[in-house]
Amino acid sequence: MPIEVPDGYVSADGHVVEPADLWTTRMDKRFRDRAPRVESRPDADYYVIDGLAPLPVGLEGVMIEDKIAGAITSSLGHRHADTRPGAWDPQARLADQDLDHIQAEVIYPGMLGLHFFYIRDAAYQRAVMRVYNDWLSEFCATAPNRLLGAGFLPLRGPIEWACEEAERVAKKGLRSVSIPTEVEERPYAHPDYEPLWATLQDLNLPISAHAGTGTGEELLVKFERIGFGVGLVDGKVGMTMRAMADLIWSAVPQRYPTLRFVIVEGGVGWIASVLTYMDHWWQDHRRWMEPRLDAAPSTYFQRQFWATFEDDRAGILTREMLGIDRLMWGADYPHTEGTFPYSQKQIDKDFAGVPAAEVYQMVAGNAARLYGLDI
Numbered sequence: 001m002p003i004e005v006p007d008g009y010v011s012a013d014g015h016v017v018e019p020a021d022l023w024t025t026r027m028d029k030r031f032r033d034r035a036p037r038v039e040s041r042p043d044a045d046y047y048v049i050d051g052l053a054p055l056p057v058g059l060e061g062v063m064i065e066d067k068i069a070g071a072i073t074s075s076l077g078h079r080h081a082d083t084r085p086g087a088w089d090p091q092a093r094l095a096d097q098d099l100d101h102i103q104a105e106v107i108y109p110g111m112l113g114l115h116f117f118y119i120r121d122a123a124y125q126r127a128v129m130r131v132y133n134d135w136l137s138e139f140c141a142t143a144p145n146r147l148l149g150a151g152f153l154p155l156r157g158p159i160e161w162a163c164e165e166a167e168r169v170a171k172k173g174l175r176s177v178s179i180p181t182e183v184e185e186r187p188y189a190h191p192d193y194e195p196l197w198a199t200l201q202d203l204n205l206p207i208s209a210h211a212g213t214g215t216g217e218e219l220l221v222k223f224e225r226i227g228f229g230v231g232l233v234d235g236k237v238g239m240t241m242r243a244m245a246d247l248i249w250s251a252v253p254q255r256y257p258t259l260r261f262v263i264v265e266g267g268v269g270w271i272a273s274v275l276t277y278m279d280h281w282w283q284d285h286r287r288w289m290e291p292r293l294d295a296a297p298s299t300y301f302q303r304q305f306w307a308t309f310e311d312d313r314a315g316i317l318t319r320e321m322l323g324i325d326r327l328m329w330g331a332d333y334p335h336t337e338g339t340f341p342y343s344q345k346q347i348d349k350d351f352a353g354v355p356a357a358e359v360y361q362m363v364a365g366n367a368a369r370l371y372g373l374d375i
Helices: 022-026 028-035 060-070 090-097 113-118 122-141 159-171 191-203 219-226 228-249 271-285 299-305 343-352 356-370
Strands: 009-015 035-043 044-048 102-108 147-152 176-182 209-214 261-263 305-309 327-328
Touching: 009 261, 009 305, 009 327, 009 343, 009 356, 022 122, 022 299, 028 122, 044 113, 090 102, 090 147, 102 122, 102 356, 113 147, 113 159, 113 209, 122 147, 122 159, 122 261, 147 159, 159 191, 176 228, 209 228, 219 228, 228 261, 228 271, 228 305, 271 299, 299 305, 327 356
Parallel strands: 009 102, 102 147, 147 176, 176 209, 209 261, 261 305, 305 327
Antiparallel strands: 035 044
16 A cells, blocks of 8 residues: 655755756856866766766766666766756756655755865865855755755865855755765864854754765776775765764764754665664773763764665664654655655555654655754
8 A cells, every 4th residue: 555645755865967057157267167067978978077087977867767768778878968857957856846746855966066075176176166056056946945955065175165155055045065975184073173063053054964975086986996886885885884983983963962964875774783883882992982972872873863765675674773753765866776756656665564654754754854844
């Protein structure tokens, strides 16, 4: 019997695909000749970001049409212009939300934008992110209670730049901010971040760490080095696992008890096991480990963390160990690992046997409360 959510689901993880000319037309003139862009080559279109490896656009919203047709055969051979319109047209996006029974959606960048944390030139990164955040705020302004944008914060330069951008995107109506899952040069325990945590606590915006985002080795380079399949597991699960551990062990949630963190698109089936392991080490070694935590790591997760998943039956079965109000479903539109346009069918399968009230919390209620939706 289908699981009924009368007003529709709230997807805690969706994406845009940025327009091809967004940066070539809007970016600060100092960087215009280095602007992120779409480059057409004989085998496919590619996203090009100065200093990073080109990314085939087939890894983005174009391939969702192949999935709907029932056969994904290659990541190459795709053109940016063939992307599903809802990826960059807000009116088309609302129509696709209606098609998939979605009443609201948290919006992150596409594969292009998710790579902006890897940019090494601090001033260039800041300029790139400002253009994206401006455009995203315009996209979401079409329906601010259905399109909930997550602004990206530049972390390469002075931390004041990140603080300023957080304040700027909050004024523009974006509903959360994103930081990378991995920060190799400056872990989150570093004192440099203290002004940012204080600013974000004052702004009261949820802070997300999305799978695949980092400051070290970029994803495509990693995939080529270790293999695509292994790279996917690391990018989706390994990196989000490290983000959760880094933030909790850094004692940031302890020092800033009203900050709210969201681990995005890493699934949730691993979280109970990792928290149990972290608690074990805290129990035995808390007297000497630094930074010192006053309570077990799982305490901070259950107080200040949320996590998203698409089709994670294993995670749903561990919900009582995590706290049902910590888990949020996401359609991951328009990516192929997502559930569009079959979200109802996937939810019926994954949530089989789960009480209706608990299903509602995970597919709508938890995200609505976190992001302040009146539903």
